[in-house]
Amino acid sequence: MEIKRKKTKQINLGRLKIGGSSPISVQSMTKSKISNTAAIKGEIKDLINCGCEVIRIAVPDGDAVLCLGKLMDQGLFTDVPVIADIHFDYRLALDCIEAGVDGIRINPGNIGGAERTAKVVEAAKKNAVAIRIGINSGSIDKKILKKNKGILRDSMIESAMENIRIMENLGFYNFKISAKASSVLDTISVYRAISKKTDYPLHLGVTEAGPMFRGSIKSSVGLGVLLAEGIGDTIRVSLTERSVEEVRAGYLILSSLGLRAMGVDIISCPTCGRTRVDLPEMVREVEAMTEGIKDDLKLAVMGCIVNGPGEAKDADLGIAFGKDKAALFLNGSVIKRVEKNRVIDEFRKELKKLVKD
Template sequence: MQRKQTRVLNIGAVGIGGDNPVRVQSMCNTDTRDVIATVTQINQLAEAGCEIVRLAVPDDKAAAVLKDIREQSPVPLIADIHFDYRLALDAVEAGFEGLRINPGNIGDEQKVDIVVRAAMANNVPIRIGVNGGSLEKDLLRQFGGPTPEAMVESGLRHVAMLEKRGFYDTKISLKTSSVLNTVAAYRLMSEKVDYPLHIGITEAGTLVRGAVKSAVGLGLLLSEGIGDTMRVSLTHDPVAEIGVAYEILRSLGLRERGPEIISCPTCGRTEIKLIELAEKVEEALRGVEEVFTVAVMGCVVNGPGEAREADIGIAGGRDLGIIFRKGEVVRKVKGNENLLPEFMKEINMFLEERRK
């Protein structure tokens, strides 16, 4: 697939657009006024591979602690601002690397001027975020609802306000909970502008539903070369969003991070608690960045053969498991209670060998 060449801009030290990789970002769900909880979650997201984190800034109390949070964050931060232009100025002054703000929603022309000047002076990009649930009333009347065309028109209005002031460090998002409408909106916008696009399916739902909707929608867009940054929006721990995002990118051959874990769906021949084992292996490897393939199989008869291409794997049977590398058995493990600890020992040995 061929990525569309968009403008390059920087969120702090993280480049987006152009030939930069598709960047993975998320948003804290903590109360921003709680510095400890927010910094803790930012660190958790960063450890999982998140490259840009967005924070809600709802009021002056949240704005007052932004500098403290910024000083402790290992990744660039974006302030999410609605209506109050002063909060945007506070975020810029605190050192935040990006703003998510719609210029048409923060007041009169003079207030827009002030925010744009501050962003330009501090090299702070602005993301225009169009949401199908909050479109301008005249556009809803004109287009008969929150259609893809209405969303694109709304985005272009905000873009025009920035371009009028000579500001071009802009990123655009167009989100609805409808996969097909979101995809259509991004396709239209991609034809009209060369600004970087932040893609996502908003309000996608809980872990499974949200992951499926995001995989379908973002997968379609990314396969067409559309998308410079992405967020998988889940009603769940934000850290889970990062894993889903990287699996989407991995499946399309765009980016890889951490081990790929393959496991069989279980069947009548399964004689171990395979689901539990696979989940524990996945959890144990969550912080590993090296790229390799791990297989967790439920049948000692067919497991090694079916997972022959895996770098390392385990297959369990009745009170017996076998550990294999590239389909070749390296040792046997007696007792199902020993499968996980022995397998993790073998994985650690495997990683130590690779790191030498």
């Protein structure tokens, strides 16, 4: 099955294109305090190294604008666009645009009304800055909520559509929309409705999804359903975790749907009563040795002859354990049969050759 993506309008976020036929981009938001220079610089570098394509930074006050300006002056965002995340104070948005950010995220529900939004839009237009209209279930405009009798889904959709009209009336089109709810079902329902009503690119996310395990599952379900329907142009997986984990989760969601190829994929069996080796430990070792490998490789570590040879054959490099020995597969053929306790070392050697080649 191939996913047919909805063709949205394409917008420019710095040099990155979002929407249209551009690949679905993966983004994250920094968690370090922007005033802690060493921490924020380290986090930005880690994000770039793990393939983050858009970095968003919270800008809660004037000092944060100055810090962000310094980071930009130091060339940290030469290769990746930066978005300033603004709430409550439209002047911060103006200052960030002045400082040279590629995009700003505003939540029109709390930025202070149409007039202030118009000022921000005007500045964005002049400076070729992209805007994300960030609707969030936790901060919907109260008037819209009241009008929709408190129904969150309908209020979020109306809020998104109203803000699209505001942007268009101001002659501004370089924007994308997000409408994140913490409920997976609301998120799916809201994005589906917005996608039917507009062609502007959509930034997908389940908001406040939770810690690593729970949040990854919620995001995979919510984003997975939408992406499989062709909806979504850029994604952020919100996790109460290090930001690089959000990026990894984002790529895993996209690659599991065949929407992006990114680095190593590991196929491993869940183990069962037939397993005669410590497979979880071996998979951990394989996972550790793939750290930092950017090549698109499929690796398989399989516990026995039931499904092992089939999966290992299908991988670029695979192990299938047999009764006494383990078979090592390279590009579909067995290249060695080795003692079980030596197979990880042999696997490592072959992986090195494969990556070098």
